[in-house]
Amino acid sequence: MSGASAGRRVWGLMYRHLALYRRSWPRVLELAYWPVLQMVVWGFVTAYLAGVQNNVASVAAGVLLGGVLLWEVAIRSQMGFAISFLEEVWSRNLGHVFVSPLRPMELVAALVAMSALRMFAGVLPAVGLAWLLYGFGLWTLGPVIVLFFAGLMMMGWAVALAVTALILRHGAGAEPLAWSVLFGLTPFAAVFYPVSVLPGWLQPVALMVPAAHVFEGMRGVLLDGTIAWGHLAAAFGLNLVWLAGAVALFLRQFQAARERGALLSIGE
Amino acid sequence: MITDDNAALAVQGLTKRYRPEGAPAVVDLSFTLPRGATWGLLGGNGAGKTTTIAMLLGLLVPSGGRILALGHDMAVDRFAALARMNFSSPYVALPHRLSVAENLMVYAHLYGVPKPRQRIEELAEQLQLTDLLKRPAGELSAGQKTRVALAKSLVNRPDLLLLDEPTASLDPDTGDWVRSWLERYRAESGCAILLASHNMAEVERLCAEVLVLRAGRVVDRGSPSALLERYGRDDLEEVFLDIARERGNAAERADGSAEQMA
Structure with a gap:
C-alpha cells in the first residue's frame, strides 16, 4: 500500500474533525479558552511579584509565563489527541x-496531526496575549523554542496514547483521564521550579519526565542565556522511550x- | 483447508468464545458465499449473527477457524480485503454533527475513492439524497439515515457488502424501497451481499441461501423455498419459529423425534 494511500486515509480522519470544528x-473557542485563562491569571501573579520585588521582575515573568505557556503545549497536545x-x-x-x-498507526498519525492543530489553535492566542498584556514574547527564547515545543x-502524545489505550481497555470509565492525567504530572515536570527544589528522593522521578528537562532548558536560556543541550537530548531520548512504550501499549x-x-461497544 | 479464492467469502470452522470457560457465541461456522450472490444469516437475539459479522469484518478476532474475504486471509491481510468490502448497520452511527456530504467525503477518503465528489453526487442521485447532502446527519429521519448509511457502505463500490439488519426500524414502505434498491444494486454490480436480519420477508425476498443460527450454531441451511418445503410451512417466519422452539422440520414432526429433541 503506497504512502499516498496512507496519507489519504490520514487526511480522511483529519477531515472528519476539521469539518466538526x-x-x-x-469548540474552536474552547481550544483557546484555558490556555488564555491560565496565561492571564499567571500574568497577574507575575505582575504582582514584579511590584514587590523589582529586581527579579523580568526573571519571574519569563520563568512563570514561559512555564505556563510551554506547559500548555504539553497539556493541549495530550488533550487534543485523546479528545x-x-x-x-x-x-x-x-x-x-x-x-x-x-490502519491503527494511521489512526495515531491522524490524531497526532489533529492534536498539533488543536494545540497551535489554543496556545498561539495565549502567546500573543502574553506579549500584548505583559510584554513577554515567548519567541525571545530564540530558535530553540521549536525544540521546546517539539x-x-x-510527551503529550505519549501520555495521550497511554490514555487512549486505557480507554480501549476500560471504556467510558477511563475517559476522565483524558482531562486529568497530565495535571497529575505537573509537580514532577518542574514547570515553575528547578528539579533541585524537589526532595532528593523525588528528583530521580522528575528526571524521568521529559518535560522536566525541557523546563530546565528553558530556565537555562532565560537565566543564563545558554542552551542546555544535555537536558534537551535527555528530553528527546526519554520521549522516544515514552512513545515506544505508549505505542506498544496502544497496539496491545x-x-x-x-x-x-x-470496538463496537466502547463508550457505552 | 479452504481453497476457494474465487468466492466472495469462504469461512471454515469459525468459532468465537468471549471467555474460555463461557459458552461459545459462534461454533464451527463454515460456508462459502459465491461472488454476486445474496445470502442471509437468520436467527433470534443472541444467535451469533452480529458476532459472525464482526469477525468477518475483522472487528473481532475469532477463537478458531479461518476467513478468506475476496481471496485475502483476514488473519494476515485484512486491510487488503477491507478496502473492497463495506458494512452498514443501524447500530453503528455516523457523526451526527457532520453533514451527509461531509460524512460521505470522510469515508471516500478512508477508502481511497477516486473522484470522491463525483462519486458522492452519483450515490446521492441513486439513493435520493441530493436534497439532504448539506443537512447534518443527526437531523435526519430513520429512513433517511438508513439511505445515508447505505450510501456510506457503497462509497467504495464494494465487491462484498455486509449488512446488519438493513431495514430495522424502517416503516414498510421505506423498508421495501431499500430491499428493491439492494436487489437492483446486486444485479447491476455483481456485489456479493451477506445480510443478518430478523425480518423473514426480507430474507425470503433477497436471499438465495439462508444460514439459520441458534446458540451460535448453524442448525439448518438452504434456499428459502427449500426451507419452506422441508418444514412444510408457508413462510419463513413459521420456519424460524419451528427452529427457535426446536419443533423440528416436517419429517421430524411427523415421526415425533422433534418432541424428543425438545
Whole structure:
C-alpha cells in the first residue's frame, strides 16, 4: 500500500474533525479558552511579584509565563489527541472507522496531526496575549523554542496514547483521564521550579519526565542565556522511550479490544 | 483447508468464545458465499449473527477457524480485503454533527475513492439524497439515515457488502424501497451481499441461501423455498419459529423425534 494511500486515509480522519470544528464555533473557542485563562491569571501573579520585588521582575515573568505557556503545549497536545479519539467514541463511529482500511498507526498519525492543530489553535492566542498584556514574547527564547515545543508535544502524545489505550481497555470509565492525567504530572515536570527544589528522593522521578528537562532548558536560556543541550537530548531520548512504550501499549490494547469485541461497544 | 479464492467469502470452522470457560457465541461456522450472490444469516437475539459479522469484518478476532474475504486471509491481510468490502448497520452511527456530504467525503477518503465528489453526487442521485447532502446527519429521519448509511457502505463500490439488519426500524414502505434498491444494486454490480436480519420477508425476498443460527450454531441451511418445503410451512417466519422452539422440520414432526429433541 503506497504512502499516498496512507496519507489519504490520514487526511480522511483529519477531515472528519476539521469539518466538526467548521460547524461548531464553541469548540474552536474552547481550544483557546484555558490556555488564555491560565496565561492571564499567571500574568497577574507575575505582575504582582514584579511590584514587590523589582529586581527579579523580568526573571519571574519569563520563568512563570514561559512555564505556563510551554506547559500548555504539553497539556493541549495530550488533550487534543485523546479528545479527538473520544469524539469517535462519543459519536459511536468507531465501528465504521475500524472496518475501513485505516490502519491503527494511521489512526495515531491522524490524531497526532489533529492534536498539533488543536494545540497551535489554543496556545498561539495565549502567546500573543502574553506579549500584548505583559510584554513577554515567548519567541525571545530564540530558535530553540521549536525544540521546546517539539519535546513537549511528543510527551503529550505519549501520555495521550497511554490514555487512549486505557480507554480501549476500560471504556467510558477511563475517559476522565483524558482531562486529568497530565495535571497529575505537573509537580514532577518542574514547570515553575528547578528539579533541585524537589526532595532528593523525588528528583530521580522528575528526571524521568521529559518535560522536566525541557523546563530546565528553558530556565537555562532565560537565566543564563545558554542552551542546555544535555537536558534537551535527555528530553528527546526519554520521549522516544515514552512513545515506544505508549505505542506498544496502544497496539496491545487495540488487539485485546478486537479479541474482546470491545470496538463496537466502547463508550457505552 | 479452504481453497476457494474465487468466492466472495469462504469461512471454515469459525468459532468465537468471549471467555474460555463461557459458552461459545459462534461454533464451527463454515460456508462459502459465491461472488454476486445474496445470502442471509437468520436467527433470534443472541444467535451469533452480529458476532459472525464482526469477525468477518475483522472487528473481532475469532477463537478458531479461518476467513478468506475476496481471496485475502483476514488473519494476515485484512486491510487488503477491507478496502473492497463495506458494512452498514443501524447500530453503528455516523457523526451526527457532520453533514451527509461531509460524512460521505470522510469515508471516500478512508477508502481511497477516486473522484470522491463525483462519486458522492452519483450515490446521492441513486439513493435520493441530493436534497439532504448539506443537512447534518443527526437531523435526519430513520429512513433517511438508513439511505445515508447505505450510501456510506457503497462509497467504495464494494465487491462484498455486509449488512446488519438493513431495514430495522424502517416503516414498510421505506423498508421495501431499500430491499428493491439492494436487489437492483446486486444485479447491476455483481456485489456479493451477506445480510443478518430478523425480518423473514426480507430474507425470503433477497436471499438465495439462508444460514439459520441458534446458540451460535448453524442448525439448518438452504434456499428459502427449500426451507419452506422441508418444514412444510408457508413462510419463513413459521420456519424460524419451528427452529427457535426446536419443533423440528416436517419429517421430524411427523415421526415425533422433534418432541424428543425438545
